Amino acid sequence: MFSLRSILGALSLAAALLVAISPARAEKVAVTDVLGRKVEVETPVRRVILGEGRQMYFVAALDRDEPFKRVVGWRDDLPKADPDNYKAYLARYPGIAKLPTFGGMKEGAFDIEQAIALKPDVLLLNVEAKIASDEASLVEKLAAVGIPVVYVDFREKPFQNTEPSMRLIGKLFGKEAIAEDFIAFRAAEIARITQRLAKAPNLKKPVVMIERAGGYSDDCCMSFGNENFGKMVEIAGGRNLAADLIPGTFGTVNAEAVVAANPEVVIVTGGNWSAYVPNGAWVGLGPGSDLSEARRRLAALAKRPAFVQTQAVRNGRVHAIWHQFYNSPYQFVAIQEIATWLHPELFKDIDAAATLKTLHERFLPLPYEPGYWVTVESRLGQ
Missing domain, CATH: 3.40.50.1980 (Nitrogenase molybdenum iron protein domain)
Known part of the structure; x- marks a missing residue:
């Protein structure tokens, strides 16, 4: 026969086990x-x-x-x-x-x-x-x-x-611990740029024109004010051409203003917008993109009237970067790549592709594929 004490003990143990195995x-x-x-x-x-x-x-x-x-x-x-x-x-x-x-x-x-x-x-x-x-x-x-x-x-x-x-x-x-790990990783990768810039003597900050979604429409030129890609340019050691022309995050700079400012660097944001504008002149960027085709499209955009006579085009400093960096916590990768474009000697050891690959390996379920940026490798103005 089981005693009352042993029965109660077994019931208590069973209850404890149920609590232990039940979801929080x-x-x-x-x-x-x-x-x-x-x-x-x-x-x-x-x-x-x-x-x-x-x-x-x-x-x-x-x-x-x-x-x-x-x-x-x-x-x-x-x-x-x-x-x-x-x-x-x-x-x-x-x-x-x-x-x-x-x-x-x-x-x-x-x-x-x-x-x-x-x-x-x-x-x-x-x-x-x-x-x-x-x-x-x-x-x-x-x-x-x-x-x-x-x-x-x-x-x-x-x-x-x-x-x-x-x-x-x-x-x-x-998942607070994972969020904090990601935040710390992001901050450390941005600091690799900002700390070095802070120690650089007599740093010359080039004027940069960021064109938002160039080729998405025939209009020129959507851009960014003091936030988003505009802020990324500033953090990377450049001067955003549109900073004083666009009061908010997003806006438009007319072609005449671009010509007058004569930017030293042009950066176009691009993506695969075949679902929105299948016949658009946009620069297709993103994981696994065709970089040869992206480069061809970027070269064509650089020949538009707003850009063709600029220092950037004459000196072969025309780039495109994945548009969706503007809408994700991955901005730090864009900052690193932009920094290498603006100050190639200062950041010659920075490999933004390696940073993006590390991001995928540490945090994301998909493997890294290249295709997030491209440069026109010739002086189009000559």
Whole structure:
């Protein structure tokens, strides 16, 4: 016969074992998003809607073994804006083809009823969706059914908001240690440039024209103000031509202003935009891109009236770089490559491709493929 004490002891042991093998219970915590909003979310979140597919650039680093395990829906921009990375993810994780997709908030194409039906623990939105989401009363409608919304930012003010965004998503996912590891890696790689520049005597900073998505349309010239790629140029030791011409992050510089400024370096951002502008003159860059074709297209863009007479073209200092560095926490790689273009002697030992490869090896589920930048290797003005 078993004694009452032995039975109670066995029951206590069984209960303890059940607790030990059960998954951790979600805990409601207050987080602060990049807009300063206090939001209560049950963490770690298990069901997430990505308000932009390119948020996977960081989400994949947090859940490297199963990067889509929490994603129950996402905006449809990744296969359109970055089809090369999308195809690589699709080949490895074919199930993503069945993930519910959303249009953009700014386009009025976000389906609120579909979002509610997916029962997410949180919706991640980029800050540029804020005005449209306010107009649609999105936050209030989702709050009424217990779905919180948090805002992140890797594009509008990335040098203010990238680290807080990474910390926020890391906290939501219960992956704070990985987020901090990534943040430290990013900061150290930027410091390799900034510390050396700070010690360089009599540094001459070349004037740089950054053309945003050159060849995407026939117009010239979209560019950046004091943030995003404009800030990357400054951090890399250059002077952004458009810094005093564009008051915000994004804007346009007319061709006459480019000619008058006579930039010493021209950098065009490029990507695979075949889904948006299949016959465009854009420079196709990204993982596995055809760099010979990219170089040919860049050379053609350099012959437009705004650029053809500039010092940059005459001296063979015309470059193109992957556009999506502007919308991911990978900006540090772009800073390194730009620094080698602006100050080749000072940074002759910097290998941005090796840095990008290390990023993939340490944090990302996809292997590194080259194809992220290209240079016109001749003096087109001669």
